[in-house]
Amino acid sequence: MTTINEIGEFGLIERLAAVLPTAPAVLEGIGDDCAVLRVFDRTLLVSCDLSVEGVHFSRETMSPEVIGWRAAASGLSDIAAMGGAPSFCLIALACPGDCDVTHVEDLYRGLSDAVLQAGAVIVGGDTTRSADRLTIDVTVIGDVVGERYLLRRGAQVGDKLAVTGRPGTSAGGLDALTRKQTAPELIRAHEHPCPRIAEGQWLCACSNVHAMLDVSDGVVQDAGHLSKAAGLGIDIDPESVLIDSALSDYCAAHGLDPLALALTGGEDYELLFAVDGADPEATLALFRREFRTDITVIGSFTNQWQDVRVAGDPIDRGGFDHFAPAD
Amino acid sequence: MTTINEIGEFGLIERLAAVLPTAPAVLEGIGDDCAVLRVFDRTLLVSCDLSVEGVHFSRETMSPEVIGWRAAASGLSDIAAMGGAPSFCLIALACPGDCDVTHVEDLYRGLSDAVLQAGAVIVGGDTTRSADRLTIDVTVIGDVVGERYLLRRGAQVGDKLAVTGRPGTSAGGLDALTRKQTAPELIRAHEHPCPRIAEGQWLCACSNVHAMLDVSDGVVQDAGHLSKAAGLGIDIDPESVLIDSALSDYCAAHGLDPLALALTGGEDYELLFAVDGADPEATLALFRREFRTDITVIGSFTNQWQDVRVAGDPIDRGGFDHFAPAD
Numbered sequence: 173m174t175t176i177n178e179i180g181e182f183g184l185i186e187r188l189a190a191v192l193p194t195a196p197a198v199l200e201g202i203g204d205d206c207a208v209l210r211v212f213d214r215t216l217l218v219s220c221d222l223s224v225e226g227v228h229f230s231r232e233t234m235s236p237e238v239i240g241w242r243a244a245a246s247g248l249s250d251i252a253a254m255g256g257a258p259s260f261c262l263i264a265l266a267c268p269g270d271c272d273v274t275h276v277e278d279l280y281r282g283l284s285d286a287v288l289q290a291g292a293v294i295v296g297g298d299t300t301r302s303a304d305r306l307t308i309d310v311t312v313i314g315d316v317v318g319e320r321y322l323l324r325r326g327a328q329v330g331d332k333l334a335v336t337g338r339p340g341t342s343a344g345g346l347d348a349l350t351r352k353q354t355a356p357e358l359i360r361a362h363e364h365p366c367p368r369i370a371e372g373q374w375l376c377a378c379s380n381v382h383a384m385l386d387v388s389d390g391v392v393q394d395a396g397h398l399s400k401a402a403g404l405g406i407d408i409d410p411e412s413v414l415i416d417s418a419l420s421d422y423c424a425a426h427g428l429d430p431l432a433l434a435l436t437g438g439e440d441y442e443l444l445f446a447v448d449g450a451d452p453e454a455t456l457a458l459f460r461r462e463f464r465t466d467i468t469v470i471g472s473f474t475n476q477w478q479d480v481r482v483a484g485d486p487i488d489r490g491g492f493d494h495f496a497p498a499d
Numbered sequence: 500m501t502t503i504n505e506i507g508e509f510g511l512i513e514r515l516a517a518v519l520p521t522a523p524a525v526l527e528g529i530g531d532d533c534a535v536l537r538v539f540d541r542t543l544l545v546s547c548d549l550s551v552e553g554v555h556f557s558r559e560t561m562s563p564e565v566i567g568w569r570a571a572a573s574g575l576s577d578i579a580a581m582g583g584a585p586s587f588c589l590i591a592l593a594c595p596g597d598c599d600v601t602h603v604e605d606l607y608r609g610l611s612d613a614v615l616q617a618g619a620v621i622v623g624g625d626t627t628r629s630a631d632r633l634t635i636d637v638t639v640i641g642d643v644v645g646e647r648y649l650l651r652r653g654a655q656v657g658d659k660l661a662v663t664g665r666p667g668t669s670a671g672g673l674d675a676l677t678r679k680q681t682a683p684e685l686i687r688a689h690e691h692p693c694p695r696i697a698e699g700q701w702l703c704a705c706s707n708v709h710a711m712l713d714v715s716d717g718v719v720q721d722a723g724h725l726s727k728a729a730g731l732g733i734d735i736d737p738e739s740v741l742i743d744s745a746l747s748d749y750c751a752a753h754g755l756d757p758l759a760l761a762l763t764g765g766e767d768y769e770l771l772f773a774v775d776g777a778d779p780e781a782t783l784a785l786f787r788r789e790f791r792t793d794i795t796v797i798g799s800f801t802n803q804w805q806d807v808r809v810a811g812d813p814i815d816r817g818g819f820d821h822f823a824p825a826d
Contacts, residue, residue, distance in 0.1 A: 173599045173600075173601070174599070174600045174601075175596060175597050175598060175599060175600065176594060176595075176596050176597075176598050176600055176603060176628075177596035177597060178600075179600055181626055181627065181628075184600065184603065184626055185626060187600060187604060188603075188604065188607050188626075191604055191607060191608065191611070192607065192611050192621050193611065193615065193620060194620060194622075195620040197586070197587075198587070198620060198622050201622050201623060202621075202622070202623050202624070206623070207587070207589070207622035207623035209586075209587055209622060209640075211538070211539070211541075211543070211586075211640075212538070212539045212540075212541045213539075214538075214539045216538070218587070218589060218622065218623065218638075218640065219589070219623065219625075220589045220591045220623070220624055220625050220636070220638055221591075221625050222591045222592075222593050222625045222626075222627045222634075222636070224593045224627055224628070224629050224630075224634075225630075226629075226630045227593075227627060227628050227629065227630070228627070259524070259536075259538075260524075260525070260534070260536055260545070262534070262545060262546070262547045262638060264547045264548075264549045264591075264636040264638075265549075266549050266551045266554075266634055267503060268503075269502060269503050269504035270502050270503075270504060271502060271503050272500045272501065272502060273500075273501045273502065273503055273505075273506055273511065273514060274500070274501075276503060276511065276515075277514060277515065277518055280515050280518060280519065281518065284518070284519050284520065288520065293520060293521060293522040293525060294519050294529075295521075295525050295528050295529070295534035295536060295545065296528060296529050296533070296534035296545065296546065296547070297529070297547055298546075298547050298548050298549045298636070299508055299511055299512060299515075299549075300508065300549045300551055300554060300555070301503075301508075301551070301554050302551050302553075302554065302632070302634070303551075303552075303553045303554070303632060305629070305630060305632070307549075307551075307593055307629070307634045309547070309549070309591040309625070309636040309638075311545075311547055311589060311591075311636075311638045313536075313538075313545065313640075
């Protein structure tokens with residue numbers, strides 16, 4: 173017998189995609205951030221995202237409101253990753269029967285706040301009893317803005333790899349929470365991540381942006397999806413990765429490597445994308461003026477190899493595979 | 500503190516519906532079988548349905564294929580309950596990492612078979628690790644056929660209550676599985692329920708059908724939703740409830756009351772509806788000719804009381820509330 177632990181989440185998705193039939197109205201099926209559907213001669217994006225107690229969160233260290241916000245942010249970010257606009261969310265909640273009703277209301281308040289901030293609304297869902305753990309599934313339905321949406325595949329040789337913001341802050345916040353340290357900016361990044369909805373739509377409208385996804389599992393691991401989808405290698409330049417100053421201070425105080433957190437920390441929900449190698453800085457400068465947000469070229473696509481390397485060196489897989497054994 | 504066990508699933512839904520904002524594009528939000536959304540000037544139905552190990556199924560008594568089929572059927576039936584046509588499904592699966600991959604493939608085969616039989620296709624989803632239990636969330640997106648969809652509300656004084664098929668067979672099958680008895684027809688009804696997709700669309704096209712839902716929690720409990728939504732009472736005539744012959748034989752052999760199973764057994768996914776009291780039999784006769792399926796008037800709506808009664812007698816609440824303590 174082969175267990176899921178052995179083949180991992182992505183191995184499982186490949187096996188399932190191979191056995192499931194598809195249909196002409198499914199423009200993109202299993203394997204990207206969202207499914208892309210042809211509905212009423214228009215294009216709809218749909219995605220769902222599970223958050224499981226003991227895997228994605230702990231009720232010991234997080235308030236119900238934070239658990240809800242994070243669960244919704246993760247689902248909404250899948251729409252941002254395609255350059256879409258989220259419209260409607262369904263919330264499925266399995267919850268132990270001895271939960272306090274006010275805690276469940278707080279959880280939905282967190283969900284709803286994140287959904288409203290992204291311009292969407294909760295329209296329904298399901299609730300049921302579970303034996304002992306909370307499980308939340310957030311389904312998001314979104315629109316394509318304009319005619320274009322961005323996939324994981326599409327990067328070309330010579331493209332540059334770029335990222336919004338300063339990844340690693342969420343991982344820093346998780347570390348601070350775990351060690352019970354004070355690091356309000358990092359903890360805020362971990363507890364209330366903001367999907368890059370407007371930024372994703374803006375990048376999607378740029379014809380020189382060829383492929384995109386959101387950083388949910390860490391820059392290196394998510395870059396691996398862009399690499400695999402394009403059949404190209406990626407070389408990340410560690411010198412060009414911007415490190416958040418609060419993260420840098422926190423890491424210095426606790427003997428951590430901020431670059432390791434920036435490259436392998438998950439749940440930042442920044443956007444990672446392939447942009448044409450011909451003058452990407454012109455696009456990035458316009459982005460900075462529009463959003464007053466960092467955006468940086470951190471690497472390039474190559475046909476010299478097929479994996480993700482840092483300064484040309486092969487690296488061990490980083491990031492977070494949901495079926496890897498717990499740390 | 501008030502726990503969810505104390506207020507129940509329906510109490511929780513009412514509390515949540517009160518705190519969550521809505522939007523003009525949401526024609527029907529929380530509280531019916533599906534949400535009804537205005538998308539691209541057309542109407543879309545969306546629903547999700549959770550199946551949790553230890554609450555809705557056991558891996559001890561059910562094959563992975565059956566677990567998958569039943570999880571999908573439950574979600575698809577929500578679209579049938581509104582008279583819609585399911586188009587696309589998303590599957591979210593939380594699964595222990597030590598699960599055999601072939602079992603997970605079998606589970607998806609069951610899901611996919613049920614989805615395909617209903618005319619829809621699986622387009623994506625999410626997979627993640629769970630500590631020890633399987634949780635499956637099935638999201639279904641469907642179309643309204645014609646311009647009409649049916650809600651739980653809308654029954655009028657003098658309407659008749661009618662039901663498709665012969666409810667109670669699924670509950671009989673569950674009893675047979677639990678007692679390890681041979682009862683192939685009942686077990687088949689429990690393991691492979693078929694949502695009434697075509698039948699729902701047909702009934703929805705009848706202007707004398709005023710309200711509808713699917714029997715997921717038992718005829719009495721689901722009739723309670725029609726009653727509450729209309730602000731009317733229901734009187735069920737026990738003499739008119741058709742009992743499946745295999746159920747009748749099984750109950751005779753095991754000292755069970757087949758009427759009790761028919762009125763309170765869940766997961767039949769039959770359609771329960773309010774039809775105008777003026778000559779409902781003409782409509783039902785056409786239905787029988789079209790589908791060669793039973794359909795029966797089993798009660799009537801009244802303004803004499805506000806709850807569901809059987810032969811005029813108030814009854815204890817039957818059916819299955821997901822947050823009620825386990826039996």
